[in-house]
Amino acid sequence: MASIKGSDFLIVVVGPTAVGKTDLCVRMAxxxxxxxxxxxxxxxxxxxxxxxxxxxxxxxxGVPHHFIDSHRITEEYNAGAYEQDVLQLLQTxxxxxxxxxxTGGSGLYVRAVCEGMDEMPETDPAIREQLAATYQQQxxxxxxxxxxxxDPVYFDRVDQANPQRVIRALEVCLSSGQPYSSFRKQxxxxxxxxIIKIGLTRDREELYRRIDxxxxxxxEQGLLQEAEALYPYRHxxxxxxxxxKEIFDYLEGKYDWAEAVRLLKRNSRRYAKRQLTxxxxxxxxxxxxxxxxxxxxxxxxxxxxxxxxx
Numbered sequence: 001m002a003s004i005k006g007s008d009f010l011i012v013v014v015g016p017t018a019v020g021k022t023d024l025c026v027r028m029a030x031x032x033x034x035x036x037x038x039x040x041x042x043x044x045x046x047x048x049x050x051x052x053x054x055x056x057x058x059x060x061x062g063v064p065h066h067f068i069d070s071h072r073i074t075e076e077y078n079a080g081a082y083e084q085d086v087l088q089l090l091q092t093x094x095x096x097x098x099x100x101x102x103t104g105g106s107g108l109y110v111r112a113v114c115e116g117m118d119e120m121p122e123t124d125p126a127i128r129e130q131l132a133a134t135y136q137q138q139x140x141x142x143x144x145x146x147x148x149x150x151d152p153v154y155f156d157r158v159d160q161a162n163p164q165r166v167i168r169a170l171e172v173c174l175s176s177g178q179p180y181s182s183f184r185k186q187x188x189x190x191x192x193x194x195i196i197k198i199g200l201t202r203d204r205e206e207l208y209r210r211i212d213x214x215x216x217x218x219x220e221q222g223l224l225q226e227a228e229a230l231y232p233y234r235h236x237x238x239x240x241x242x243x244x245k246e247i248f249d250y251l252e253g254k255y256d257w258a259e260a261v262r263l264l265k266r267n268s269r270r271y272a273k274r275q276l277t278x279x280x281x282x283x284x285x286x287x288x289x290x291x292x293x294x295x296x297x298x299x300x301x302x303x304x305x306x307x308x309x310x
Contacts, residue, residue: 008094008193009304013103014039014110014279015200016272018210020290022055024200025103026063031297034097035064037086039104039113042238047073050218050226051243073233080120083112094193099304107278114197116189123175131167131174132235136248146170151179159274163240196303198296199285201276211268219261223247242267 011028015021029036038044042052046069054068066089071077086102093100102113111117135143143166148155150173158165169180176183202210227247233239234248246267250260279285288296 007098008090009099010090010113010191010193010195011099011101011300012110012114012195012197013101013200014105014107014198014275014285015290016207016275017053017105017268018214018272019200019202019207020210021103021105021200022059024290024293024296025101026055026059026061027293028296028300029063029101030061032097032099032101034100035066035093037089037100037102038065038067039102039106039109041079041082041104041106041109042241043068043104044071044077045069045073045238046071047230047233048226048238048244050221050223053214053218073230073236073238076125076237079108079112080117082109083117086113090193099300105275107275114191114195116187118184118187120172120183121176121178123171127174128167128171128237129235131170132237132240135163135167135240136234140166143167143170147173150174151181153179153181154184157181159278161270161274163245164237167237167240194303196300197282197285198299199279199287200290201287202289207272208269211272212265215261215265215268218243219264227251242271 011032013021013025013028025036040052042048043054044067045052048054055065067082067086090100102110104110131143140161140163143163144155144160147158147166147170151169154169158169160166172180172183201207223243224247227244228251230239230244231248231251234244239245239248243264246260246263249255249263250257255263286299288299
């Protein structure tokens with residue numbers, strides 16, 4: 001039977017790294033007898049496990065998780081392709097479940113599912129590799145300078161500390177000969193289901209302490225060895241990211257191990273701050289502490305009982 005808007009619910013749970021999304025969503029999935037779709041753009045990749053804090057089989061507690069270990073690092077995968085894949089999966093899921101959970105900290109991928117992606121032109125992989133190499137060798141500064149020249153409109157909007165966004169915009173500009181901003185219509189797509197949006201947050205000190213502890217655990221689990229194995233693929237887009245870039249620089253002798261660990265923690269805290277800034281731009285999220293289990297359940301129940309199709 002085809003899905004009717006208003007009869008099915010996508011429960012979106014977002015928040016910064018280490019806030020506690022996995023535990024809460026597993027509990028929520030068990031409560032609702034449903035499944036989880038990951039919106040963490042790094043957990044797609046089979047080869048990236050420790051540095052992405054991928055939930056273990058034990059942590060998943062038998063709840064089916066989609067889009068974890070779904071791709072190889074050598075595959076190109078983006079938010080537009082993810083949008084289509086998730087929408088297709090949801091058609092099947094809603095035949096079995098009234099509600100499905102989408103969770104992660106990758107804001108662009110969450111937005112792709114909820115609102116749709118702008119149509120982007122085909123790009124030249126050689127240009128991306130060249131931009132990634134520039135970033136590895138010279139850092140972000142020359143790329144920002146180039147973006148300011150070719151697309152000043154997007155330069156003013158982009159998170160200038162996010163290499164993936166900067167490289168992506170330049171890749172489109174240089175491949176198409178047109179500004180990246182000219183392809184961003186930002187027209188929201190209608191979805192055949194209701195969306196309930198929840199944000200998880202903690203006191204800053206508490207969150208930062210959890211991030212530091214998580215990084216210590218990752219290092220104990222073998223993050224250095226994982227990054228060494230991924231070093232030959234360091235120009236891939238998925239690896240232009242916190243948790244790997246710092247170790248690649250250490251492996252290239254740019255600083256010692258103590259400095260690498262300091263930067264891993266500092267940059268992870270900065271990443272969490274950027275995630276919160278992104279999600280707070282959207283007023284339709286209702287925010288909770290992860291321990292507010294009863295309040296979260298009541299909120300979801302209220303929305304599912306009270307929503308009318310539109």
